[in-house]
Amino acid sequence: MSDNLRTSASKFIDQTTRVSFKFDGKTYFGFKGDTLASALLANNVHLVGRSFKYHRPRGIMTSGSEEPNAIIQINKNSSVTEPNVRATEVEIYDGLEASSQNCWPSVNFDIGGINNILSPLLPAGFYYKTFMWPASFWEKYEYFIRKSAGLGQSPTEPDPDIYDHNYVHCDVLIIGGGISGIMAAKISAENNFKTLLLEEKPNLGGTTIYQKNDYFKINDQYSSEWLEKEIDQIKNLKNLEIKTRTSVAAYHGYNYLLARENLTDHLPIEKKQNTIRQRLLKIRAKKVITATGSIERPLIFDNNDRPGIMLSSAIKKYADFYGVACGKENVLFTNNDTAYETAISLNNKGVKVNAIVDIREENKSDLTNEINNAGIKIYNSYTVINTKGYKKINKITIMKLSKDGKTVTDSKVDIKCDCLGVSGGWTPAVHLFTQSGGKLKFDDNDNIFIPNKYPSDQLSIGSCNGNLELEDIISNINVSLKNFLKIDKTNFEKLKINSSKSISKRNIWLLPSNKTVSKTKAFVDFQNDATAKDIKLALREGFRSIEHVKRYTTTGMGTDQGKLGNMNALGIISDTSNVKMSDLGTTTFRPPYTPLTFGTIVGRNVGEFFDTFRKTPMHDWHVQYKAKFENVGQWKRAWYYPKGNESMHDAVQRESKAAREGAGILDASTLGKIDIQGSDASEFLNRVYTNAWSKLAVGKCRYGLMLNEDGMVYDDGVTTRLSENHYIMTTTTGGAANVLGKLEDYLQTEWPELDVYLTSVTDHYATASVCGPNSKKIISKIIPNLDLSDESFPHMSFKNAKIGNIKCRVMRISFTGEQSYEINIQANYGKSLWEKCMEAGNEFNITPYGTETMHLLRAEKGFIIVGQDTDATLTPIDLQMDWIVSKKKYDFIGKRSLYRSDTIRDDRKQLVGILTDDPNEVLEEGAQIVADTSKKPVEMLGHITSSYFSPNLNKSIALGVVKGGKNMMGQKLFVPMKDKIINVKIADPVFLDKENKRLNA
Amino acid sequence: MFIINCPYCGEREQSEFKAGGEAHIVRPKQPTELSDDEWAEYLFMRKNIKGIQLERWVHIHGCRKWFNMVRDTSNDQIHAVYKMGEKPPIK
Structure with missing residues (x-):
């Protein structure tokens, strides 16, 4: 690509080290510290994938783990390939090969794109509605559904990488290394708590670390500069361990958490060899502080999914952190002040901002003044009604919002752009909090769900707690940590904070347009192609529960688990069905927060360690003499010892004869x-x-x-x-x-x-x-x-x-x-x-x-094997073992139950011997026994429990359970098989040496 | 995964323990004197409470001792553990 959108040096990126990587077969260059997303954007590559259902061209939308679109396949090698990886999280290294998914033959020309034109035929619940009839066609449908389902391709060979599990114990676990997490870590470690700080990104500092804005200052320094010094200090704290590239996947009860520590994914190929790739941390923390931040919401309008439409905060991060401009002609579309920060960042770097479209009627803050001074046009009380550009956005159309925000008025205005930043406000990342059993409450002022009731010794701080302004974040940390850690003071109580505050608020879940909703494609869940129209259809069809709407429309069911779209979906449901958000509730957030590879989950429990087994002291002898083994519980037991090419049947016949005629020896150590x-x-x-x-x-x-x-x-x-x-x-x-x-x-x-x-x-x-x-x-x-x-x-x-x-x-x-x-x-x-x-x-x-x-x-002798001839439904009386039940003893375990009304029935299944009319016919264990095959359905009297060909009696013998079998001695019955009916008769279960003469022979 | 405070060993992971159902169901001293219904009451009937429940647990992969627990089945909070033969510490 000729376009180079790298605008400026960034201290977070090592611009002296060039890194070469391939995307869809083409070689690109980035710098050490780039993610795949930032490197592609620097090369002006926005189009990276196709959407799941309609195969619409999609671009990079975010800068983090919430990415719904830039889902790619890493490496072609069939054993280490990894599907559904977020380009925004992949750190590039020399030799990285990545490719688009869900498109054929290529991301630029995708035949599946026909689905976009056919989309009126593919409404919500399409699969449920279409493939139900005729039922016999399911197998044919299934083939095509499976072929077109899924995103990336699974590896086809065993994973050669090494994974590890670690148990970790700490006094205080802090999840998230943004400004809140860092402040909490310092307070905790300085008060002698053994503290562990986990951050999913490679660096600490969250969004503050690149905040160089005159309107956000702490102690008269840029908030980024202040935070940098704090980070330098905490790195030397004795009680504090910091792990980056470590993402918490699950938060269970009793403060038990699972986290994935990524050790080698960012390293060049030669450094990945023979070392642990990822480690699963099993953490038991006395106290947990959640500082997971918040995720910016998209706005919902027609064609809001084109490549080049991104979160405004992502554009800011690409500019300030990676030194990359996402476009040359930028427009921002917002309902809050966040987009103004982005505009200021871009403007400071000389990147053109054509306009800001703001649905609010007015806004008065330090940031808006700055924008006005910069001469950037603000369209207040306007909304985007449509966008143009198939593989990359090139134009938006806006119209004026009515007072109630339900319709648009006046004439259309077109604005040229190659990148549109959207901001619909912020959603606290409460996923881990709710996983742990925490209950949320809805804050009507900010339209967010925030933590309400903690189920364990834990605390949420920062924006994941709903504190969206810098001053609130810091003052809340000071108050709540003192209480949580039971300490008298913190080091942060006398900070001087200057910050711009977003004062005016206006929230419209589904923005109006000049078309009816049914004529628009306003995407709510980008990965699963669920639109506002789909959600409204589901409600019209009678779905009410949020959990049902989710499954019917597949909103929130992608690999991103609805991190971006869920709140908007809830808002649209709430507006449409006139149910308050607080009454509607949220869907359940389940682990893992971000996908885990199976390798990490199983750790070292692979191959021979998958299931441990027990060996007897004679095991090696059995192996040496070519025994075949059978699993009995965890034991490996010698099953039979074939000689030469002997079959199992022949070996067993030989062994059985030898034991009765000469001598046999059995390893009975496992009893x-x-x-x-x-x-x-x-x-x-x-x-x-x-x-x-x-x-x-x-x-x-x-x-x-x-x-x-x-x-x-x-x-x-x-x-x-x-x-x-x-x-x-x-x-x-x-x-x-x-x-x-x-x-x-x-x-x-x-x-x-x-x-x-x-x-x-x-x-x-x-x-x-x-x-x-x-x-x-x-x-x-x-x-x-x-x-x-x-x-x-x-x-x-x-x-x-x-x-x-x-x-x-x-x-x-x-x-x-x-x-x-x-x-x-x-x-x-x-x-x-x-x-x-x-x-x-x-x-x-x-x-x-x-x-x-x-x-x-033992079957020749009619001895039972508990678990083979019995199945926890047979009493000793049923087994014809009355002789072993003491009549004299006053009590023993189970005695009273032997004369319950049910256990004294005559027609219970009872153990009997079974002989076939044809002595060479060996019955199948588990085969059914019947008396009358003419009356349908045939009544099953019982089944065969043990069956062998006895070499010592030279005939087939079997044990079985038959209803009322005790009184049926000699009676003829049938064992129906697939291709024949076998004639049998009930016999004494002791087939050999009833007098027990051989015991003393 | 609870942390269970074994009365003999102290706090251990739940994976070391096995649950043994409702506590304080005493095996009748004279089972043979009981009617079918009375015996069935002992044998089969269990409360399965949502809320505070008295339960039997055994430290199966530890000291092998049985003990009792007061657990809220609705949120898995363990309010107390006590030895076999002791009275429940709360009602």
Whole structure:
């Protein structure tokens, strides 16, 4: 571009360091310190994007995070590309590549622009109205909607950048480093509060830092000069930490806040490598001071969205801070004095201001006098009724406002311009305040919502508190901080302040024009193309709640979350529906305040750290022997051990046969283990299990079933009496933590009189379970001096033993129905125990088996797995386990529920064995069981809970729950599948060795 | 994310705790003497108040102790914590 709109040197920009960057493939130059927006404007590039719905050309409108239009894509590299980034926030660096979004083939010629011409066909709620019928067409519509929806493109490859999370604690957190935040930081830190000051921009000082205006002075200095000295001073305060480029995303209850600290986005590419890109700060603050400032409002008139139409405060910042003129022929359109400051700034830099159009009938302030002296024409009581210029504004048309402001009169006046600054007043940035649960009130004088009720120990100061004039800001800080921090005085009580005050006020939410509203495009939400016409249509169609109007028209639903447009939308709704603003309320502001990347949210919790898992001490052995793993809770458990190219089915069949014919070994370390001690331990077990425990002899083991108070089976496992007052309880793998929690609950809250102590020892022991006809021989090889005779060491008993010098506990218990020994050893010996078993078992063809074989073997015996065969709707009676429910015990958890009217019904679902007529047909777990397929709808009697092909019985076996199944032994039923109906019959759930002979074989 | 003042450990993050529902519902001493309706009253019925509620919490990832809390469910303000067996400090 030949145009260079850099007007003057600026000390905020390093004009000695040129930076080259690309926008839409073209190379431009800016200076170090420029944002992408300021650098583009310096090159006279206004057109940077297309609007969402109508694809209208759009330019840079603001200078901050509220930007609705200049939303761009950063970098083309598919792994680090970032969509929907605000050009006003991107600091340029050498090698930056940026491009427009939502346009094809290019921002200058965009085919989607046809939507602008078709706009009468695209009213509010267009999608809701159009794509509803015929319903069967939805899939076709969806394709096109998805194609045209969204703005930028998501990255398609994993994010290579590093993100971090940090916990931060402080006495006082100050959000916003403008004049208010800096004053508060100084007061707080000097009074010995550990203070943290966060600012989203790269520099401190807000808008004051570039305020070089004779009408805003503190202690007879420019307010900017005064503030600069203050900033220099606070940088040396010991109690104060300052973080710039750090934006608070969320403000939760109890003063818990999330902030994103941006560390490398502004650095050249070579300095971004191998370092943390962004950090999520998790802040817990005793007190929070919100000094987030305010956002200028646009004015709402026909064609108010053309490139070159900007906020007046943004034009001022580009001029004073970046040394960039946004236009050569400027016009300002305003309802307050802010635009006059902009005009003075431009005029001082020799940039031409053609006119100021002011809707107020008169205005008397120091600033207006200055404008008059400069000879700039002011059109009082005028409004802009239209603008011209497709890709860049070139002319505005104004007309005189009527007394009531509802119509325009007299003749049209055209004013030439290439940049129009608009100011509709200021909206306090109360987003974080309301996120925290704060309640707002409406100030009729300034037409703003301001903080009213604080939900936590916090304070809003400055313009986000509705203090819009310099004197008010400073005097309010002095008063409110003394109270908030409980201090006697501040350093700022004797400041001499001279400032111009905006005296006259006039606010018109929707400016009138010579056309009816329905013929205009007066944009309220620029990003989502919601116009005043759309809002009025929604109201005509009966929408009343502000939340409904928002969703119907999509006002405030863009990536800017309505930072610019919401107040105007509310105002138009209020005027149209005759509801007071204070009664209308606002929509809910939700986190994040500005968009966060997913990388920042997840931090280091990616890849293997995404979800932590638990490994048994034998894990490495399983890996070495090619085990496939299954997730059980957080555990990785060996699932099966395929040999060579063996399939899962083949491996499980082989393992299952080997365990019954020779020997098998299972890693049972994951089972929950709870150490129970105390003089009332037996009584405690009596109360938590359904069966009786008082008479269990020392050295014996017993299977126990635990219920919920509602009578439903909760957990099961074997508990061993190690000594008089010492038991070790095992739980299911997945239930361990919950069982311990439940036991502690009863112990502490219902039975505090019991002398019982519970300790989780799951991780302290490793467990190898050796089963099969050869198990006894293998154990005797490992522990030669242990008497394994059935007389001395019968089934369901326990012995202390030693392997070498290492103590271990051996339990003779069985989940497979085979003779079986479980060796528990201190966890760090787990792997060597396992290897010893393998070595000793080698001559007996010992076969490691995984959880799948374990499940198959226990199913052959009809043993339940809590959570697979049960689902918290089955009592022990339903499971045909009446034998384990003590009739003698006065009480245990869940006992009373076993004879509620509902639990004694005969037609409850009950656990039964299921055999298929065809022994080779293996049922699907979860398949439905029915009796009669002729009557529709078919009544479901139950479902299959476990199903396997048993290699030991050479047939298919299954367990299932069936309504009234207990009394249906031998009855024929059906399992309907997609392509066939399988004939089955109800059987005894114990398929193998009903006499339990194998336990002693 | 509340800060909860565990009566045994002091102030900790909410993530260390687990809620356990309404407090001061005593398990009947003689459940077998109760009618279905009386048992159901104990088993299922909970108040779920909007406002000040007495609740059970456990410092599950800390000392594992259960305790009681006075919490305003409408704004999550915790007015008091007290040990199991103690009387609520406010009505």
